[in-house]
Amino acid sequence: MTAFDPDWLPRAALLIVDMNRSHLDHEMGHLLVAKPDADRIIEAAARLRSAWRAAGLPVIFVRTHHRYDPTTGTVVDNKNPFWQAQHKRPIPGLNRERKTLAIEGATVTEVVPQLAPQPGEHTVFKHRYSPFDNTDLGLLLRNLGTETLVICGVNTNNCVLCSCFEAFNRDLRVVVTPDVCASMNGPDYHEAALKLIEAALGVLVPSDEIIAALPRAAAA
Template identity: 35%
Template sequence: MNFGVDEVRPAVVAIDLHRGHLDPTVATMPLPAEQSEAVIAANRRFLDNCRAADIPVVHLLTLYRSVEEIRTNPFWRTRAEDPSATRKNVLKHNLWGLPGTQVIPELLDERDWVVNTKRRYDCFIGSDLEFTLKNNGINTLLITGVNTNSCVLATTTAACCRDFAAVVVEECVDTMDGPEAHAAALTCVRAAFGWVMSGDEAIAAVTGRGGMR
């Protein structure tokens, strides 16, 4: 597989696989329960197989110190004022100390890296993600997580603009905004920013030795 790099040096970038999206008992911006279960199961399988292949896993975790850090964003402020918006709870989402800020336990391994300074859809902005990747020689990102049409799309776009090869792992991403938004985001990725593959295909492509168990 030609990713346009001289030597593929991959890492997983797992975006917001936390209880704030995926645990219906505490989630402030939840995926529907059935979708949450599917995302957790797919990511668990994919991440386990990446670790077995010595591909590092980086968890990106949204975490705000205060409501003011959220409401500085003009559009988000309007979502909080619209009771019909899927993101109407944005000003309550993943504030410091809330249980939603915890990575789903079954998706976190002691070998993983955690970047918990994510405060916008683009995981690179205001975080040390790029520093972490470049100082570990990473040039190819296998991107998973929530939501396909916001954080996943924004981060894939930013990765492309920073000259990383970006691969979105199709069964490991989803959105609370519905299937049309999910499909449209993947179409945008394929057209302009990177590759969309299954977990099997992604592991085979970056390792050259088969897929998932």
């Protein structure tokens, strides 16, 4: 099993995936991670992001939203046949029906206030699970000189997992912080995704271990 090497960090970027109000804000969200998990990953992500910024390393937020046509009452970007077939059906592990509320400009698409992007940080908007599909993330990472992606966020078993596959396929080193990830589908789906990542895509490293290594990266 590959071990984490702090020497990866000077050419790393932190990718924060879909830490939005839809998943984490229990006052307005719909596709919600369980409240204890939401509180845990928000707190852990805030610590990691703060230390990452202090080290002078790039922070990238990934947000999902879809274009909405009010003249037809339909979402333009979300035409995947499987997704359409699942619309208004119960979401596994969540027991809520699937709805597309993440339309462009909707409050639920915002990053939760505790993690609101700060000056100098980057945001990429996606329309699918992949943060690379029809976005400028690849160009951004090339311009930043990124060789390693440290990935965290929601949901572990779709958008986080897909981010790992896509990064792997682009020859980026993949590091995932499991304590800063969660799934609206529940812990079984979260753990299954982490097993796949560790087996085939990258390394799992607790956020505290990365935070402890950041001063060395800042000095590099």
